[in-house]
Amino acid sequence: MTANAASSAATGAIAPVAAVSGVGKRFGATQALNDVQLTVQPGQVHALVGRNGAGKSTLVSILTGLQAADSGTVEFNGRPAPALADRLAWRSTVACVYQKLTVIDELTVAENLFLGRQAEPRRPISWRELRTRSERLLADWNIDVDPRLEAGDLNVEQRQLLEIARALSFGARFVILDEPTARLDAAGIASLFERIRNLQRQGVTFLFISHHLQEIFDICQSVTVFRDARYIRSDAIEDITHTQVVEAMTGEKVASAVDHRPPAPTADDAILSVRSLTDETFDDISFDVRAGEIVGLAGNGGSGKFGVAESIVGLRRPRQGDITVSGRPQRLGSVPRALAAGIGFVPQDRHADGFVEGLSIAENVTMTVPHRLGRGGLLSTKRRTEVATELIRRLDIVPPRPDQPAGELSGGNQQKVVAGRAIADDPRVLVLMAPTAGVDVRSKESLMQAAVRAAENGAGVLVVTDDLEDLRYCHRVLVMFRGRLVAEMTGSWDDRELVSSMEGVEFGDD
Known part of the structure; x- marks a missing residue:
């Protein structure tokens, strides 16, 4: 029995759904996590916030068993996390609905729900039975999606609910939502939040990751802030203000509101x-x-x-x-x-x-400006690096290395790369x-x-x-x-x- 589990048993308290203590993770010279902690209580929607590069994605990869921590402990319901190779144990413990969804558009809802599990081993697939299983699963969790539809015909909110339902079908009752509202309008956000509250009432716990702070205060009961790969603070939502969250994320006092706009143009053309x-x-x-x-x-x-x-x-x-x-x-x-x-x-x-x-960053930001990189159809790698370095500086892309693969950047820095390409010319x-x-x-x-x-x-x-x-x-x-x-x-x-x-x-x- 772990120390956390023993403590919970001694006090009669219910163990946290997820408990992270002293976790560190390094990638080469980069310290991605440094002695961080996180405690998610049963039935809560717990927010994890921080700037891009704060360590949120690295922690999610550890919480979902995609990689191991270098130090510290990770527990679920008072028990140590499964071995990395035990994928079934991970699926039945925790799931993540990523901003970039993993639904297969060409398959039906039912096929997506039970992908790889359409039938018992060595038995032919019964499509009628598969639909019945899907209808039962969706009904159990009050998710209103037709299992006969192709996933490509669903809207973003329905696709997210499909991913949640698939996680629940493995037995997981802890779901990580990574920027779930990034592609939803106001009505879609309100509908998703109502679905989350319904699932909460049925015993599902959520870790909610978002950069929209008002959403944190609308849907979450508690919040943890990371900054520069470190744990900063955790609070009940009613005990912290918007300003305090921003100051914890940035390490700076929030300045008074200013007019961000440049001077208004004088020409009418x-x-x-x-x-x-x-x-x-x-x-x-x-x-x-x-x-x-x-x-x-x-x-x-x-x-x-x-x-x-x-x-x-x-x-x-x-x-x-x-x-x-x-x-x-x-x-x-x-x-x-x-x-x-x-x-x-x-x-x-x-x-x-x-x-x-x-x-790389350099190849991405200069993709549309070959005419700035050489003459006669010949590209100068030196010139490409120079152009990219200036765009990296202007947009504060981290890490500031032109040869860094763009796919390895955080979401915010990927967006900056796309913006760099837009302003390159x-x-x-x-x-x-x-x-x-x-x-x-x-x-x-x-x-x-x-x-x-x-x-x-x-x-x-x-x-x-x-x-x-x-x-x-x-x-x-x-x-x-x-x-x-x-x-x-x-x-x-x-x-x-x-x-x-x-x-x-x-x-x-x-």
Whole structure:
């Protein structure tokens, strides 16, 4: 019996679902975890927060048995963690729903739920029995997903619930949620939180990882803060404030609110003009962005805002409409033409459209600017390193090594790499789609300051997001609802009015 288990038995207390004590982990010269601790009590939603690189991902990999700690102890329900090779024991103990989901789109919900377990050994698969087992599992946990549907037809929230249900099917009652709201709108977040509360009432415990601090206060009962690979503090939610969490994450006092926006542009000429843009998810969208101006495009998940942005940068071809950059008409539906016209962009999904994990930071950030790296079709590796080093400095990418594989970076630093590629050629127009999703408060500042510097250098910047903190960098905010522009906010707007417009209600209505 371990010391923690013996103590719990002696006092009659219920052992923690997960208990980490004195855990350290090193990768070469990098100390990823240094004597950290974490205690998750049964039935709680416990938040783990910290800046990118604080050690959260490394701890998750240890808590899920993907790698062993160099020092310290990990216990579940008062017992030592299983041996790394005992994968079935790990699956029945803990599961993680990652931001990058592992659902197989081409399989049905039922097939995903029992992948590799469709039938008993040496027995043929009974599809009827598989559906029955799936229906029973989903009903037991009040998860409303049709097991006959293909997973590719599910929305993000349903796919997350599918992953949770699959974990529960192994017997795990401890689930780690890694940035579960990063790709959800306000309605999807509210629905997911209600599902989490329902599962809590049925005895499921969660470790909740998020960079959106308000979510921590909305759904969690306790919080642990890491900084620079070290444990900083743990508190009940009612005993800590937003400011204290941020100060613990950064190690600095929170400054008074400031106006992040660069000086408003004085010229009226539009550097980006969008006219009558129409497609399946949006209709008759027209607006301008001036040189030196930062414009926000906000709306909930069904607003069509990302469709508009993807049309501007060439990722999709709208049914009709016109886009001009510096007065020159653009060919729709062509990323190379958009880049040639001076449009740089950060895509909504960095994993699908952002960077190549197997390439280095330098190769990723210079991917679209071969003309800056040599002549006559010959690329200078020295010049590539020089360009990359400057972008790494401007965006504070960690570690600051041009030859570092991009796939080994934290999520926030991967996002910075994608932003570096977007600004590598000093674009006339910079389009940022959900630029700070899944990144910490300091990385948010670095990314948005890149937008400010681009505007100060004369670019027109379009920030496509519903993150209120990102929108504070904007001179104007255009609001979309159900595919149409419904409001424009200028100057110092009221957040409540902005959110009301995004949700399609009149400000002040009950």
